[in-house]
Amino acid sequence: MSSFYIETYGCQMNTAESDALEALLLGAGMKKAERPQDCDVAIINTCSVRQSAENRIWGRLGSYTPIKRQKKMTLILTGCMAQRLGEDIKKSAPQLDYVVSVNDKMKILEIARAVQKDEKPEYEHSENYDFASSYYREGEFSSFVPIMNGCNNFCSYCIVPYVRGREVSRDVESILNEVRYLDSKNVKEITLLGQNVNSYNYNGIRFPELLKKVASLCSNIQWIRFESPHPKDFSDELIEVIKTEKKVAKHIHVPMQSGSTKILKDMNRRYTAEQYLSLIDRIRKEIPEITFAVDVMVGFPGETEEDFNDTIKALDTVGYIEAYMYYWNPREGTRAVTMDGQLSEKEKQERLQKLIDFQLKKAAGIKEKRAGGIQDVLALSVSRDNSSQMLGRNEHNEMVVFDLIKPVEPGSMTQVEFLYLNGNTYVGRQV
Numbered sequence: 001m002s003s004f005y006i007e008t009y010g011c012q013m014n015t016a017e018s019d020a021l022e023a024l025l026l027g028a029g030m031k032k033a034e035r036p037q038d039c040d041v042a043i044i045n046t047c048s049v050r051q052s053a054e055n056r057i058w059g060r061l062g063s064y065t066p067i068k069r070q071k072k073m074t075l076i077l078t079g080c081m082a083q084r085l086g087e088d089i090k091k092s093a094p095q096l097d098y099v100v101s102v103n104d105k106m107k108i109l110e111i112a113r114a115v116q117k118d119e120k121p122e123y124e125h126s127e128n129y130d131f132a133s134s135y136y137r138e139g140e141f142s143s144f145v146p147i148m149n150g151c152n153n154f155c156s157y158c159i160v161p162y163v164r165g166r167e168v169s170r171d172v173e174s175i176l177n178e179v180r181y182l183d184s185k186n187v188k189e190i191t192l193l194g195q196n197v198n199s200y201n202y203n204g205i206r207f208p209e210l211l212k213k214v215a216s217l218c219s220n221i222q223w224i225r226f227e228s229p230h231p232k233d234f235s236d237e238l239i240e241v242i243k244t245e246k247k248v249a250k251h252i253h254v255p256m257q258s259g260s261t262k263i264l265k266d267m268n269r270r271y272t273a274e275q276y277l278s279l280i281d282r283i284r285k286e287i288p289e290i291t292f293a294v295d296v297m298v299g300f301p302g303e304t305e306e307d308f309n310d311t312i313k314a315l316d317t318v319g320y321i322e323a324y325m326y327y328w329n330p331r332e333g334t335r336a337v338t339m340d341g342q343l344s345e346k347e348k349q350e351r352l353q354k355l356i357d358f359q360l361k362k363a364a365g366i367k368e369k370r371a372g373g374i375q376d377v378l379a380l381s382v383s384r385d386n387s388s389q390m391l392g393r394n395e396h397n398e399m400v401v402f403d404l405i406k407p408v409e410p411g412s413m414t415q416v417e418f419l420y421l422n423g424n425t426y427v428g429r430q431v
């Protein structure tokens with residue numbers, strides 16, 4: 001029985017696809033190897049969002065050369081870097097056997113099967129993206145549920161539309177079947193995934209309606225999250241579903257990228273800073289207990305000190321408890337690479353540091369005020385520092401370390417009194 005090894009880089013979508021591929025290979029009777037040198041088929045599922053992500057893969061590819069000198073092994077590269085660079089990669093990495101496109105990722109099973117029989121794999125390339133029937137990783141209590149692939153937005157800094165193609169929405173029944181399956185597996189938390197999740201549209205069924213259908217199937221599942229929405233596709237109907245469906249987590253991630261309307265225009269984000277902030281206001285008016293996470297990019301070409309300050313002001317206005325912050329990196333193949341007004345690395349790093357310092361202080365202030373009260377918590381694991389304590393997470397994705405009064409299994413729900421904030425984690429006690 002041959003064995004496989006998968007290494008995964010990049011976004012949640014890549015993680016979900018690797019989990020689906022792993023389930024397929026295990027289902028075909030293959031064994032999972034713990035180290036690359038112990039496997040017959042090695043698969044690298046790559047990311048291409050930044051040049052640094054690809055540089056890392058070139059390094060990984062190099063590490064397989066000595067392994068392949070020692071033993072017979074099939075090395076497969078897939079994911080966005082494979083999609084972007086194609087077969088040409090082999091010229092610089094002759095140790096590679098197969099370069100598999102994003103659409104053909106699940107076809108790797110065919111390659112593995114052929115390799116097992118020492119045959120040449122034959123499979124037809126898919127013009128369209130192939131959703132797996134399940135992305136569930138056995139034994140997990142949180143699971144990703146991809147519902148879309150690709151993006152039609154072409155933000156000027158982003159490579160995703162070029163490597164993942166046009167938006168494709170997954171069949172509603174396939175999604176609902178997966179949710180039923182996950183609920184039967186006692187999963188507690190699911191995340192609906194897509195690069196532009198709220199532009200989902202399958203035969204006229206749009207995201208708010210899908211979210212309602214998913215919520216109606218959740219009994220063991222406590223929280224439904226979704227990643228990543230685009231502010232321009234955030235309808236009042238969606239706000240209404242988040243408000244009325246108890247299972248939809250009242251913590252949402254709304255990427256902003258910049259607080260400057262001028263920069264948002266150059267990014268081709270298709271909303272103004274005012275429109276973004278009024279969206280946040282609308283959501284908050286309807287759902288007062290809601291909390292927000294954000295994506296913010298600084299150092300975009302042409303960003304002035306004033307634009308940067310607009311971004312800081314927006315963070316101050318909204319008050320996010322979670323933020324993904326980074327600075328712009330030129331990405332070959334995107335429009336922003338040739339834009340005027342490029343900032344130096346030093347300027348970009350300084351702005352990012354200022355942004356991080358501001359956001360961490362702001363979030364700590366908000367979270368301190370949120371301490372107190374009893375909340376539902378998903379128990380994750382026994383605390384590393386103290387075996388009579390557990391680590392858990394609440395609906396707002398906030399971490400808490402809590403004293404136990406009775407044993408709790410990881411993956412089960414419990415109630416915790418949030419006493420105070422210690423750094424970025426709450427301290428609490430089970431009630």
Ligand code: SF4
Pocket residue numbers: 151152153154155158159160161195196230
């Ligand atoms: S919405 Fe913009 S940033 Fe997000 S994946 Fe699409 S092009 Fe990229």
